[in-house]
Amino acid sequence: MIEMEVLYRKYRPKRFSEVVGQRGVVETLRRAVEQGKVVHAYVFSGPRGTGKTSVARILAKAVNCPNTNSGEPCNDCEVCHSVDSGTFLDVIEVDAASNRGIDEIRRIRDQASYVPVQGKTKVYIVDEFHMLTREAFNALLKTLEEPPPNVLFVLATTNIERVPATVLSRCQIFAFRNLPESAISARLKEICAAENFKVTESALELLAKLAKGSLRDAISLLEQSVAYGGEVLDAREVRDALGLVPEEVMDGYVDALLGGDTDRVVEIAEKIESSGQNFETFLESILERCLERYKFTLDVRFLDVGRFAWNLSRQLKYANEKRSLFEAESLLRCQAARRSSISEKVKEEKPAPPLKEARETSKGEVQDEAVAETRESGLVEKVLRYLREEGDMSLYIALSMARVDVSDGEATIKVRKDHPFNLEILRKRQDEVKLAFAKFSEGPIEVSVEVDEQISDKKERENSSVNRHQLEELSEEERELAEKLLRLFPDRVRIEKTNGR
Ligand SMILES: Nc1ncnc2c1ncn2[C@@H]1O[C@H](COP(=O)(O)OP(=O)(O)OP(=O)(O)O)[C@@H](O)[C@H]1O
Numbered sequence: 326m327i328e329m330e331v332l333y334r335k336y337r338p339k340r341f342s343e344v345v346g347q348r349g350v351v352e353t354l355r356r357a358v359e360q361g362k363v364v365h366a367y368v369f370s371g372p373r374g375t376g377k378t379s380v381a382r383i384l385a386k387a388v389n390c391p392n393t394n395s396g397e398p399c400n401d402c403e404v405c406h407s408v409d410s411g412t413f414l415d416v417i418e419v420d421a422a423s424n425r426g427i428d429e430i431r432r433i434r435d436q437a438s439y440v441p442v443q444g445k446t447k448v449y450i451v452d453e454f455h456m457l458t459r460e461a462f463n464a465l466l467k468t469l470e471e472p473p474p475n476v477l478f479v480l481a482t483t484n485i486e487r488v489p490a491t492v493l494s495r496c497q498i499f500a501f502r503n504l505p506e507s508a509i510s511a512r513l514k515e516i517c518a519a520e521n522f523k524v525t526e527s528a529l530e531l532l533a534k535l536a537k538g539s540l541r542d543a544i545s546l547l548e549q550s551v552a553y554g555g556e557v558l559d560a561r562e563v564r565d566a567l568g569l570v571p572e573e574v575m576d577g578y579v580d581a582l583l584g585g586d587t588d589r590v591v592e593i594a595e596k597i598e599s600s601g602q603n604f605e606t607f608l609e610s611i612l613e614r615c616l617e618r619y620k621f622t623l624d625v626r627f628l629d630v631g632r633f634a635w636n637l638s639r640q641l642k643y644a645n646e647k648r649s650l651f652e653a654e655s656l657l658r659c660q661a662a663r664r665s666s667i668s669e670k671v672k673e674e675k676p677a678p679p680l681k682e683a684r685e686t687s688k689g690e691v692q693d694e695a696v697a698e699t700r701e702s703g704l705v706e707k708v709l710r711y712l713r714e715e716g717d718m719s720l721y722i723a724l725s726m727a728r729v730d731v732s733d734g735e736a737t738i739k740v741r742k743d744h745p746f747n748l749e750i751l752r753k754r755q756d757e758v759k760l761a762f763a764k765f766s767e768g769p770i771e772v773s774v775e776v777d778e779q780i781s782d783k784k785e786r787e788n789s790s791v792n793r794h795q796l797e798e799l800s801e802e803e804r805e806l807a808e809k810l811l812r813l814f815p816d817r818v819r820i821e822k823t824n825g826r
């Protein structure tokens with residue numbers, strides 16, 4: 326059976342000039358070899374899959390190859406071949422993540438004092454060397470202070486902050502950078518040409534974007550997509566292959582935000598979560614999608630939604646409750662869209678009546694509510710913004726998922742019956758909520774928290790009645806746990822009976 330070589334290994338660069346990006350690093354090293362000025366210890370720091378190990382191996386070849394040309398290894402001699410195939414005795418790769426201790430470093434120190442077996446210079450490539458224990462660092466430090474002749478250390482790390490300064494001060498440091506999307510897609514294109522893969526430009530762009538700066542990830546994603554795809558790989562197939570949300574869903578989300586369709590937003594959040602996609606990636610692709618749609622329609626609202634999606638994706642990076650925040654922010658956005666479309670309607674249809682009168686004449690009619698809201702909505706939004714800036718996420722989310730009616734110095738917060746956790750938070754912390762409202766309200770303000778009897782999602786209600794029914798069949802101990810879970814996550818928990826134990 327023929328072993329399939331993993332694509333990214335097959336396309337490991339073999340000489341300095343083949344390395345994508347990292348020009349400063351690569352040129353400095355090539356020149357050092359050319360001029361015989363290679364020092365005895367380098368630190369290669371930078372994100373995953375950006376070329377650290379590859380460059381370390383090229384350097385190892387270059388200092389051992391007898392036929393270098395302008396600092397490049399010849400890639401044709403015994404030495405070059407055996408370094409490439411990993412059989413060269415004087416190039417030793419150590420993974421510090423699994424060999425963290427002092428013994429390993431002692432072993433290296435002892436070995437390093439022997440002259441090279443096959444080549445001119447012994448090269449130690451220590452991967453993730455920030456993982457070494459303190460003792461091991463100290464031992465390494467001694468070696469770096471009195472380096473044996475003809476030994477070269479390349480210490481690679483994705484986490485340079487964790488390396489003691491004493492070690493760094495003895496090495497020449499090179500910073501590898503995330504690769505730009507254009508460089509990644511260009512490299513993917515070369516690989517596709519060499520492998521005879523038929524791939525569209527938009528598929529390449531999508532892969533480059535998803536790789537987030539790592540060329541190794543880009544090549545792996547390409548390989549995965551090709552394994553899945555048909556004759557010609559396009560962006561759609563890449564999405565399918567990688568389990569990303571399809572374009573219709575992205576468009577559905579954008580349209581829901583623009584049209585204020587809250588049910589749709591909740592549905593989509595569910596879909597994203599159940600497909601195992603992450604919310605940040607989804608939002609980043611929304612930005613791209615909005616740009617596309619803007620270019621096509623010149624409708625600036627797409628830019629606005631795109632910016633919203635991007636800001637939200639950045640907020641999500643630091644949030645624990647990603648889905649809740651995603652939902653809360655998207656729902657708020659929907660509400661704002663509804664409000665502005667209603668108030669525009671009001672403006673168009675009739676001159677705005679005096680506010681007070683409008684409220685008195687009738688209750689519950691959309692237009693009147695809208696008028697009241699346009700005046701007061703600023704307050705709720707200010708409070709929400711304040712809570713968010715304070716980092717009070719639980720209060721923020723609870724409030725943003727509630728309906729707030731503000732009138733005549735009184736804010737009534739209505740919480741859906743099926744959000745008992747939110748209700749509990751808002752009740753418990755009612756004083757704080759009041760303070761927050763008072764901060765932005767013009768006059769004195771009272772705050773009350775109520776259960777909103779009106780709104781309840783049909784599906785959720787069904788679900789909870791199913792749950793109620795099932796609860797009875799549980800043992801007491803199980804029931805207690807299940808009830809707790811139901812209370813915390815009213816719409817995420819479903820109790821099911823399984824057969825057997
Ligand atoms: N700058 C680059 N130029 C060309 N190919 C690259 C580059 N960076 C990564 N690659 C591709 O990705 C593969 C892995 O790269 P490499 O092992 O050098 O990354 P690394 O920085 O050492 O990553 P890690 O931190 O995960 O060890 C290479 O075999 C190559 O196919």
Ligand SMILES: [Mg+2]
Nearest residue numbers: 377378452481
């Ligand atoms: Mg590496």
Ligand SMILES: [Zn+2]
Nearest residue numbers: 390399402405
């Ligand atoms: Zn050679």
